Amino acid sequence: MLFNTGRFALFFLLVFVANWLLGKRWRAQNALLVVASQWFYACWDYRFLGLLWFSMLVDYVVALRLEANTDPKRRKWLITLSVSVQLGILGLFKYLNFFVASGAALLARLGFGVHPSALGIVLPVGISFYTFQTMSYTIDVYRRVIPAERNLLSFATFVSLFPQLVAGPIERARRILPQINGPRSLPLDALYSGTSLILFGLFKKVFIADNLANVVDQAFAKTASLTRAEAIFALYAFAFQIYGDFSGYTDIARGTARLLGFDFALNFRRPYFAQDPSDFWQRWHISLSSWLRDYLYIPLGGNRRGTPRTLLNLFLTMLLGGLWHGASWTFVLWGAYHGLLLVAHRLLQPFLSRVRPNGFVAGGLWSILCCTVMFHLIVLGWLPFRAHTALEVKEVLVSIGRHGGELGDALTYAQWLGACIALLIPLELAEELRPNFFEQRGFWARGLVYAAVLLLLLIAGAPGGQTFIYFQF
Amino acid sequence: MDRPSSTFSFNWRRLPFGALFAVALLACLELGVRAFYKPPYVSLETYANNYPVAHLYGFEGSRACFPVGEQVQCVVTQDMNVIPQEFPRKKPAGELRIAVIGASISWEGPRPGKSNGNYPSRMFEQLERAHPDRNLRLINLSVPGFGSTRQLVRFREALEYEPDLFVVHTHDTNEVREDKRLAYVRNLHSGIAGKLLYSYAVVVLKNWWNGVLRMPAPPPVATSDEEAADLDISAKRERWEKGLELRVDTMLELATARSIPVILVGTSRSDTKDFSSSTGRALNGFFATRVNGSRVQFLDVPALLRAGVKARPHRVFKDAVHYNAEGVRLVAGALVPLVEGALAL
Numbered sequence: 001m002l003f004n005t006g007r008f009a010l011f012f013l014l015v016f017v018a019n020w021l022l023g024k025r026w027r028a029q030n031a032l033l034v035v036a037s038q039w040f041y042a043c044w045d046y047r048f049l050g051l052l053w054f055s056m057l058v059d060y061v062v063a064l065r066l067e068a069n070t071d072p073k074r075r076k077w078l079i080t081l082s083v084s085v086q087l088g089i090l091g092l093f094k095y096l097n098f099f100v101a102s103g104a105a106l107l108a109r110l111g112f113g114v115h116p117s118a119l120g121i122v123l124p125v126g127i128s129f130y131t132f133q134t135m136s137y138t139i140d141v142y143r144r145v146i147p148a149e150r151n152l153l154s155f156a157t158f159v160s161l162f163p164q165l166v167a168g169p170i171e172r173a174r175r176i177l178p179q180i181n182g183p184r185s186l187p188l189d190a191l192y193s194g195t196s197l198i199l200f201g202l203f204k205k206v207f208i209a210d211n212l213a214n215v216v217d218q219a220f221a222k223t224a225s226l227t228r229a230e231a232i233f234a235l236y237a238f239a240f241q242i243y244g245d246f247s248g249y250t251d252i253a254r255g256t257a258r259l260l261g262f263d264f265a266l267n268f269r270r271p272y273f274a275q276d277p278s279d280f281w282q283r284w285h286i287s288l289s290s291w292l293r294d295y296l297y298i299p300l301g302g303n304r305r306g307t308p309r310t311l312l313n314l315f316l317t318m319l320l321g322g323l324w325h326g327a328s329w330t331f332v333l334w335g336a337y338h339g340l341l342l343v344a345h346r347l348l349q350p351f352l353s354r355v356r357p358n359g360f361v362a363g364g365l366w367s368i369l370c371c372t373v374m375f376h377l378i379v380l381g382w383l384p385f386r387a388h389t390a391l392e393v394k395e396v397l398v399s400i401g402r403h404g405g406e407l408g409d410a411l412t413y414a415q416w417l418g419a420c421i422a423l424l425i426p427l428e429l430a431e432e433l434r435p436n437f438f439e440q441r442g443f444w445a446r447g448l449v450y451a452a453v454l455l456l457l458l459i460a461g462a463p464g465g466q467t468f469i470y471f472q473f
Numbered sequence: 474m475d476r477p478s479s480t481f482s483f484n485w486r487r488l489p490f491g492a493l494f495a496v497a498l499l500a501c502l503e504l505g506v507r508a509f510y511k512p513p514y515v516s517l518e519t520y521a522n523n524y525p526v527a528h529l530y531g532f533e534g535s536r537a538c539f540p541v542g543e544q545v546q547c548v549v550t551q552d553m554n555v556i557p558q559e560f561p562r563k564k565p566a567g568e569l570r571i572a573v574i575g576a577s578i579s580w581e582g583p584r585p586g587k588s589n590g591n592y593p594s595r596m597f598e599q600l601e602r603a604h605p606d607r608n609l610r611l612i613n614l615s616v617p618g619f620g621s622t623r624q625l626v627r628f629r630e631a632l633e634y635e636p637d638l639f640v641v642h643t644h645d646t647n648e649v650r651e652d653k654r655l656a657y658v659r660n661l662h663s664g665i666a667g668k669l670l671y672s673y674a675v676v677v678l679k680n681w682w683n684g685v686l687r688m689p690a691p692p693p694v695a696t697s698d699e700e701a702a703d704l705d706i707s708a709k710r711e712r713w714e715k716g717l718e719l720r721v722d723t724m725l726e727l728a729t730a731r732s733i734p735v736i737l738v739g740t741s742r743s744d745t746k747d748f749s750s751s752t753g754r755a756l757n758g759f760f761a762t763r764v765n766g767s768r769v770q771f772l773d774v775p776a777l778l779r780a781g782v783k784a785r786p787h788r789v790f791k792d793a794v795h796y797n798a799e800g801v802r803l804v805a806g807a808l809v810p811l812v813e814g815a816l817a818l
Contacts, residue, residue, distance in 0.1 A: 192489050447494025454495065455502075458669055459678040 001043040003252040004206050011040070012256055015162075019260055024183040030157045033260070040162040041126070048124035051089065056159045058085045059134040060152060063141040067148035079142040086131045093127055098327030126166035128324055132291055134159055137173040139295055146174045154180045161262070163253040167246075169267040169287035176262070184261025194258030196450075201251030203453045206461040208244030208420045212237045215413045220386060223395040229410030231399035237417050238386045239379045240424075243272065246285070272378065273432045275370035276352075277341040280378060292321050311346060315339035325385070330393065333384040341377060419460075423452060499674070506674040564635040568608045569816055571597070572631040574624050574724070575642035575738070577617035578795055590798060593640065595805035596812065603809070604818050612636060620647035621720040628724045632731070638815050639728055640808070642738035643721060645752045646794055648713040714752065718759050725769060734767055734815035736808065739774040743790030748775040770811050777807050 001008050015036045022028045042049055062082040069075050137158070140146045149155040157180045164171055219226060219234030226234070247268040254264045267287050274280035281289040297317040303310040315336070322335015345352075357366050387393045427449070430437040438446065564570060573579050573593045580591060597611040612634055614627040621643045631639070669675045721737070728735045737760040740753045749757065753775070760771045778789050781803040789800035796804060812818070 192492075195492075443490030443494050446491030447498060450491055450495035451498040451502075454499065455674075455678065458672075458675050460682050 001040055003249065003256075004202060011036075012259075016259055020186060026181075026183045027153065029184065029261075030153050030180060033161060034153060034156045037157075037160040037162040037165055041160065041165060044125045044166070048127075051093075051124055051127075052130060052160060055086060055089055055131055055134055056156060058082060059138045060149070060155050063138050063148040064150065066138065066141045075142060079138060082138040083135060086135045090127060090131050093124055095323075095327045102329070129168045129170055130159055130165060132170050132288075132324075133164075136170070136291060136295060140173055146177070149173070149177055149181075151181070161257070163257040163260070163262075164264065167249050167253070168285075169250060169253065169265050170291050171265060171287065175265060179262050186259065186261055190258050190261075194255045197251045197255030197258065199255075199450065199453060201248045201253075201255060202461075203457055204244040204248030204251065204424070206248075207453075207456050208424060209241045209248060210245075211416060211460065212241035212244065212420050215416045216241055216386065218409065219413065220388075220392065220396075223387075223392045223399070226396065226399040227406040227408035227410060228400055228402045228404065229406070230408045230413060231396050233410050233413035233417060235379050235383060235396070235400075237413055238382050239272070239375075240417065240421055242382060242385070243268075244420075244424075270428045270432050272375050273371055273428070274374050274378070275367055276374060277338065277345045277377075280374060281338075281342075288321065288324070292317050292324075296320060307346075311343045314342045314346065318342060328388075329390060330384040330387050333390070333393070334381060337381050337384065341381070423449075423456065503672055503674045506677050565608070568610055569638075569818075570610050570612055570634060570636040571600075571638045571640060571812065571816075572634065572636035573611065573613040573615055573640045573642070574628050574631060575615035575640075576619045576624070576644055576647050577615070578644060579613065579615040579640070579642045579738070580617050590801060592796065592801045592805040592808065595801050596808045599805060599809050600812060600818075603813075607818060615642070618647060620644075621717045625720045625723060628727065632727065636733060638812060639724070639733060639735045640738060640812075641721065641724055641735055642740075643717060643756075644740045644794065645713070645717065645750070645756055648717050710752065714755060714759075717756065721759075721763070725763060729768065735769050736811050736815060737763065737769065737771045738804070738808075739772055739776075741774040741778060741794070743793050748778045748789075767814050770815060772804070772807055772811060774804060777803055 001011060015032070018032055019029050022032065038049060041052060059082055062078050066075055066078050069078065137146075137149075141148045149158070154177065158171075158173060158176050159165075161171075161176075215237045216234055219230055219237075250267040254267075257264045265287055267285060269283040269286065271280055271284035274283050297313055300313040300316060301309055302313060305313075316339070318339030319332065319335045322331045322333070322338070325331045325334070357363050383396055384390075384393050387396065427438065434440075438449070571593075575593075578591070579593050593611060593613050593615070597609070600609055612631060614631050616623070616627065619627070624641070624643060628639070628641070725735060739757045739760060741748045742750050742753055744750075757771075757773060757775065761773070763769050764771045778800065781787075781799070782789060787799045788797055789803065791797040791800075
């Protein structure tokens with residue numbers, strides 16, 4: 001059941017009405033949300049509900065034991081068990097096929113003919129998100145940052161709450177559990193902002209991402225014969241497609257959660273205005289990057305063990321972050337690319353700080369320059385993310401480096417790109433320069449934007465509920 | 474005394490003025506469009522039932538072009554008013570109207586009202602000459618490229634002009650053009666997307682976006698089953714034939730319910746010896762089964778052309794499907810007595 005379908009709209013309407021008919025009876029609301037979330041997940045594939053509950057119950061029990069236990073060895077054993085189970089689930093369902101195929105390919109290169117039988121393991125939707133969410137919970141309990149949740153219903157609500165179940169944001173227990181374990185309300189502001197988030201989320205997904213998907217799919221279907229202009233515009237188009245797709249999803253998730261009385265964490269903060277790689281990861285998929293920081297980068301030693309180790313930690317974190325996105329070498333390449341960007345930025349930081357001008361105008365121009373350079377580095381980074389194989393990456397790079405002024409379909413791509421981002425860019429730029437710019441405008445300005453967004457959705461929203469890119473992760 | 478906290482207090486300042494203003498703007502837009510624009514379809518029902526296969530929201534660029542002065546102006550054919558003719562909706566007393574529903578073969582051409590070498594015009598000239606005392610009017614709603622789905626829409630539209638006779642010329646070639654994936658039916662004209670077509674503003678702006686800006690909507694997603702079904706040519710052919718038969722039957726029902734006689738013009742091709750392909754033969758066979766006295770008549774064009782060529786060896790086609798002057802002469806000449814019989818001239 002996709003967020004951008006009438007079926008979901010009906011489902012959500014029913015849940016919304018039932019939720020608030022229960023008034024302040026938050027336990028009953030939790031029960032309703034758990035049932036609704038199971039239904040939501042079962043609409044994808046009911047067979048994987050068992051896996052979801054297995055993952056959830058393991059961490060529920062382990063966390064209770066962790067809290068009750070004071071023996072460090074026993075606690076370590078328990079957390080190892082929990083993390084192993086979650087990573088085991090991920091490894092089995094997400095990575096086994098990949099590692100088996102990669103191993104066989106390596107052996108074949110070494111002269112050993114190995115033909116592994118296809119395992120045919122289906123990737124359960126949302127597995128990367130809910131396993132990471134429960135892992136962060138048990139690790140926090142282990143670190144005694146939060147108490148273990150005793151109420152299974154509350155814990156099930158935390159893990160399976162449908163707005164964030166299949167593609168995040170990866171919420172932290174310390175943030176969401178207090179909201180679950182107490183009466184919730186729907187003030188007018190939350191009602192308005194939640195609805196507004198859903199509207200803008202649909203706009204990003206149905207208008208921007210799905211329309212640009214058409215351009216990108218066309219281009220990536222002929223990577224070997226792309227003209228230079230086509231390749232460049234296709235990459236720009238994908239940059240906005242994936243932003244529209246994922247941040248659109250997140251906006252709808254946050255909006256629906258808000259209408260149910262929850263406040264989800266911000267997951268995107270105008271990432272293409274980032275001025276350096278570190279800034280980018282504080283704006284893009286914030287819930288994942290902060291997860292990787294807290295549960296991978298810092299345990300690896302963070303920046304506490306000298307510069308070489310810091311750089312290695314940064315690189316390893318991004319490499320694994322890339323692999324988290326998908327079981328493919330192209331995602332590993334993407335992670336490595338961003339790891340290298342972070343490493344390079346860390347090395348260049350003292351120099352950049354020295355040359356950065358201080359004046360208002362010069363400082364502003366410097367920011368624009370940094371922003372432009374960073375944007376293009378990010379766009380280039382999306383190439384391995386979008387490509388299915390390393391060969392496709394190579395072919396697109398060759399196309400970009402190709403001489404000649406042939407346009408091919410580039411003008412069409414540019415036309416679509418321009419049309420799709422014409423409203424997005426001014427809105428985001430205004431918000432970047434003046435936070436809450438949109439909310440502080442007069443009703444007529446907001447009304448104009450709402451009307452424009454609605455009209456674009458109605459006249460040019462891509463038909464059919466097209467799936468979200470991040471559902472495959 | 475403090476007020477009880479449960480007392481409802483209305484605070485107008487908390488109203489969502491931005492959203493209300495947006496709704497007001499959209500309402501004004503809709504009203505403005507309604508004031509100046511006639512939508513290119515009769516109703517949502519006919520639109521949804523008869524445009525299901527138009528893969529770009531029903532506004533794909535099947536364009537008809539007219540020379541206007543030194544320039545050529547093109548019109549998206551689905552604007553319906555593709556032929557710049559205007560007919561009074563209310564039929565004047567004593568007028569007899571002949572409505573032609575077809576595609577390029579019967580298309581009125583760029584200069585309506587004059588003979589453009591197409592058989593409806595030629596037929597009409599002959600009728601006017603033969604019956605100078607009768608007030609006859611030809612309403613040719615043929616549009617190049619239209620298959621039976623869109624022709625049915627024009628047929629319904631033509632009913633508004635109170636015709637006394639229909640000449641229907643469907644051709645199997647255009648069925649192929651119109652037969653897109655079944656998924657389009659589901660995705661484009663069902664649910665909210667279908668309901669939105671009630672809005673004139675949405676229709677006009679979609680037309681503008683898809684046509685003027687040349688920004689075709691991406692094709693909808695078809696399921697793997699539908700993709701597989703789409704590759705099955707025999708199933709597709711069966712679907713085309715059944716669909717065409719169903720729509721011709723609907724036209725006949727609509728006409729019969731109003732006691733309007735119909736002449737079905739048979740389909741023909743130049744690239745076979747008997748001027749008929751296998752699908753054409755099947756279609757003509759179907760037409761023949763629908764003959765009902767002077768209420769439903771059938772002009773067997775391949776037989777007519779064969780006889781004409783036998784009597785006077787000449788080419789009768791200018792390409793695979795369109796008649797040349799000789800073909801037009803033969804078809805128009807054969808239609809005249811059928812029309813006279815149907816209208817009791």
